[in-house]
Amino acid sequence: MSVSEQEQLAYIAAQAADARVNLELETEDGMTLNMGPQHPATHGTLRLVAKLDGEQVVAAEPIMGYMHRGYEKLTEVRTYPQVTTLINRIDWLGSFANEVPFILAAEQLMEVEAPPRAQWIRTILFEMSRIANISLYIGDMAVQIGATTPIFFAFRDREHILNQIERVTGGRFHPNFDRIGGLKDDLPAGWIEETKAVIKKMQTFCDQMDDLVAGNEIFQARTRGIGVIPAEVALSYGLSGANLRGSGVDWDLRRDQPCGLVYDQCDWKVWTHPDGDSYSRFWVRLQETREACNIVDQLLDNIPSGPIMAKVPRIIKVPAGEAYVATENPLGEMGYYVVSKGDLTPFRVKIRSASFSNMSICPWVLKGVFVPDIIAILGSLYFILGDIDR
Amino acid sequence: MPAVPGLVKGLGVTFKTMLATLFPDGAKNPIPRPSAGAQTVQYPHVKESPAPRARGVIALHEENCTACMLCARECPDWCIYIEGHKYLAPPRRAGGSPRQKNALDRFDIDYSLCMFCGICVEVCPFEALFWSPEYEFSELRIADLLHDKDRLGEWMHTVPDFEAYESGSEQKTKKVPR
Numbered sequence: 001m002s003v004s005e006q007e008q009l010a011y012i013a014a015q016a017a018d019a020r021v022n023l024e025l026e027t028e029d030g031m032t033l034n035m036g037p038q039h040p041a042t043h044g045t046l047r048l049v050a051k052l053d054g055e056q057v058v059a060a061e062p063i064m065g066y067m068h069r070g071y072e073k074l075t076e077v078r079t080y081p082q083v084t085t086l087i088n089r090i091d092w093l094g095s096f097a098n099e100v101p102f103i104l105a106a107e108q109l110m111e112v113e114a115p116p117r118a119q120w121i122r123t124i125l126f127e128m129s130r131i132a133n134i135s136l137y138i139g140d141m142a143v144q145i146g147a148t149t150p151i152f153f154a155f156r157d158r159e160h161i162l163n164q165i166e167r168v169t170g171g172r173f174h175p176n177f178d179r180i181g182g183l184k185d186d187l188p189a190g191w192i193e194e195t196k197a198v199i200k201k202m203q204t205f206c207d208q209m210d211d212l213v214a215g216n217e218i219f220q221a222r223t224r225g226i227g228v229i230p231a232e233v234a235l236s237y238g239l240s241g242a243n244l245r246g247s248g249v250d251w252d253l254r255r256d257q258p259c260g261l262v263y264d265q266c267d268w269k270v271w272t273h274p275d276g277d278s279y280s281r282f283w284v285r286l287q288e289t290r291e292a293c294n295i296v297d298q299l300l301d302n303i304p305s306g307p308i309m310a311k312v313p314r315i316i317k318v319p320a321g322e323a324y325v326a327t328e329n330p331l332g333e334m335g336y337y338v339v340s341k342g343d344l345t346p347f348r349v350k351i352r353s354a355s356f357s358n359m360s361i362c363p364w365v366l367k368g369v370f371v372p373d374i375i376a377i378l379g380s381l382y383f384i385l386g387d388i389d390r
Numbered sequence: 391m392p393a394v395p396g397l398v399k400g401l402g403v404t405f406k407t408m409l410a411t412l413f414p415d416g417a418k419n420p421i422p423r424p425s426a427g428a429q430t431v432q433y434p435h436v437k438e439s440p441a442p443r444a445r446g447v448i449a450l451h452e453e454n455c456t457a458c459m460l461c462a463r464e465c466p467d468w469c470i471y472i473e474g475h476k477y478l479a480p481p482r483r484a485g486g487s488p489r490q491k492n493a494l495d496r497f498d499i500d501y502s503l504c505m506f507c508g509i510c511v512e513v514c515p516f517e518a519l520f521w522s523p524e525y526e527f528s529e530l531r532i533a534d535l536l537h538d539k540d541r542l543g544e545w546m547h548t549v550p551d552f553e554a555y556e557s558g559s560e561q562k563t564k565k566v567p568r
Contacts (some may be wrong), residue, residue, distance in 0.1 A: 305558030
């Protein structure tokens, strides 16, 4: 069958219309601006199609899927121990936090519970990955507003935390350390002392960022009152994590649903901010990093002694059933809905990642803002492309 | 309006950081030494030493391997290739029956596929695989990233001893066969 030249041209035109190329200069009813898929403000490959009227956004639509890796499908053909190494790569800045809800869901199905020592170390590493994740965000938010210094400070101090994670797990970014029924290994000697020193450094880092970024008048002028999300809108769009707490909703799964993690053993506080703008989201995250340092510092003092692994069979077969476990990850609520049919592999895993749901508010919050504010709002919503596309 | 403008406060933070980088010894040594105060190292000349547990490259202790294929089966991306054969070894005592032994013909790890998850090292029941924190094994051709058993055996002398555990642990520190 031969395709005529006319058909070919029509096909190319249809494809081009579909991809909305060459629309940039159409000025009759506004202009279409493609931000991304390769744009520094999109943290990877998010494409944002914004319809502009002058400098103002009329409508904006995020287009995702450029980095889809099919993890939900891949988990169906990998055994349970192999799945943790895959889901490390969902939110790559706070990898350890990704493993925990999946392991907790599998433990719930198998009806095993990790020994207390494993639960404490899990919580410590969970909070350390939160510090590593959000400290980079703090620097990144500033760099999107136009300040270059904070990002270098953030990379500098995040490295201390990553080194400590590497000393325990063997991997800076992909720990693959959590196991069904416990942990892979115990802490090496001297780790607690070193981590205490690192937590001190991170607290200094938070103070520095308070002075350097949060108190800066230019930063405040660029973020205060920009991208305001009222509490009821935030709730209706399914926002979670610091984005929701930045809108004044007192909601934290660490406190409300501490299944298998020992947050009730220490004294800490959930920070909220009533404003709901970009600045409040940034501020809540800054306070959360402090609070996470505080939690780690308290937990390090009294880790119970004992084994780190419960009795689990060598070949893990999870009994048939369904379980959903969600934890408060650095980016928000991250949950795994695990369906098992009693095989070596999960039958189905639905991953509820925080960034994907947080992105859904983009068309609402970007309506009517100016072009430079898109960057501030996207930066403050804080998403990681691996977490969106999975 | 705060007493000290935020801009000035922020400049103070960067200025202090600059001083700490230039004069890491404080007022004792007035000669600036930025390379001593820097957080980074000049890589090819100065090397960082990763933690002993760091997952750099996998080393193979060939004598312990029985070609049981557990690592190859558990590998999430199937990048381990093993071939082996059985042979009859002479009996230990005179008059005994010959023993059946496994010999390893081929043990390759394709590092262009490896995800460095460590499952193979974990499942090995005979302590034949170990992590080495060595990280400098990049190649110009992707095919050279397939390490055969001799090359994997060479990594064995870079494997550090296992660290002792923190107090309160019930784990026993294992020994690396040398």
